[in-house]
Amino acid sequence: MATGPVITACIIKPNYIQYLTKCAKMAQQIGNGGELILAYSIRRMEKEDIGQVTEIDREAFPSQWPPANYRREMQNKTAHYIVLCDNNKTIDVPPATPPKRSINILSLMMPWTKQKAPEKIPLPHVTRQYIVGFSGIWMIADEAHLTNIAVREQYRGKGLGELLVIATIDLALKFEASFMTLEVRASNLAAQSLYQKYGFTQMGVRRGYYLDNREDAIIMSTESIGSEPFQRQVSELREALKKKLPDVKST
Ligand SMILES: CC(C)(COP(=O)(O)OP(=O)(O)OC[C@H]1O[C@@H](n2cnc3c(N)ncnc32)[C@H](O)[C@@H]1OP(=O)(O)O)[C@@H](O)C(=O)NCCC(=O)NCCS
Numbered sequence: 001m002a003t004g005p006v007i008t009a010c011i012i013k014p015n016y017i018q019y020l021t022k023c024a025k026m027a028q029q030i031g032n033g034g035e036l037i038l039a040y041s042i043r044r045m046e047k048e049d050i051g052q053v054t055e056i057d058r059e060a061f062p063s064q065w066p067p068a069n070y071r072r073e074m075q076n077k078t079a080h081y082i083v084l085c086d087n088n089k090t091i092d093v094p095p096a097t098p099p100k101r102s103i104n105i106l107s108l109m110m111p112w113t114k115q116k117a118p119e120k121i122p123l124p125h126v127t128r129q130y131i132v133g134f135s136g137i138w139m140i141a142d143e144a145h146l147t148n149i150a151v152r153e154q155y156r157g158k159g160l161g162e163l164l165v166i167a168t169i170d171l172a173l174k175f176e177a178s179f180m181t182l183e184v185r186a187s188n189l190a191a192q193s194l195y196q197k198y199g200f201t202q203m204g205v206r207r208g209y210y211l212d213n214r215e216d217a218i219i220m221s222t223e224s225i226g227s228e229p230f231q232r233q234v235s236e237l238r239e240a241l242k243k244k245l246p247d248v249k250s251t
Pocket of ligand 1: 156
């Protein structure tokens with residue numbers, strides 16, 4: 001996992017959220033826990049997601065130093081993040097951008113006319129999809145460097161990590177990456193096993209790379225992600241995952 005640096009913020013579609021909420025409520029009413037709608041969906045990360053993504057990051061990497069800064073990541077033109085949502089659940093979060101205060105020109109020119117600042121009124125929260133995992137890449141020339149991938153603890157072991165890896169490979173291909181790289185803690189055998197399953201192999205070791213405990217990083221890389229053997233491997237894994245996770249939508 002890399003430490004350090006964007007993504008174009010998409011406009012939230014309130015109708016879509018309302019639709020998902022309605023579907024989730026309908027499914028709950030029927031009592032079959034969401035069979036009426038797709039259980040998970042993947043989309044690009046938006047500003048309003050920063051709070052939830054940061055929460056997942058802190059849960060997955062509690063000792064990480066320096067902690068990842070997703071607000072800064074969204075300003076970084078080389079960074080591209082996706083989030084995985086549980087469509088049966090929504091959450092109320094603070095709005096990403098508070099409305100701008102209008103400036104009273106008269107009070108700037110004649111400060112003695114300045115009125116008392118209005119009391120701060122808390123802004124209404126917005127209803128968002130519940131994010132259960134996320135991942136991201138930095139595009140550096142034709143290399144897609146996987147910066148981070150994490151799934152909420154209570155959602156692990158269901159194939160969602162795999163789903164994020166496949167979506168991240170698709171994202172890298174969209175940005176015309178030739179290959180993918182990453183760093184992973186030497187002790188993180190679960191993540192290494194996930195990456196190996198998707199064709200990442202060990203290329204080297206960065207001694208004492210992680211600042212919190214001076215742990216080594218294993219450097220892993222894929223072959224050409226557009227190559228026929230790589231694509232065949234991913235498509236076989238994708239088919240197997242579809243059987244495990246039939247209810248997934250990618251947007
Ligand atoms: C790594 C992580 C994203 C995997 O997510 P997940 O949803 O639990 O993984 P999946 O259920 O999709 O499992 C896919 C594969 O990962 C590997 N894996 C997952 N959990 C594992 C575990 N506890 N032990 C060993 N291998 C494991 C296996 O290869 C598994 O394939 P299999 O089912 O054929 O055995 C998740 O454990 C996580 O968020 N960890 C904390 C953050 C982290 O370490 N990220 C990596 C930073 S480099």
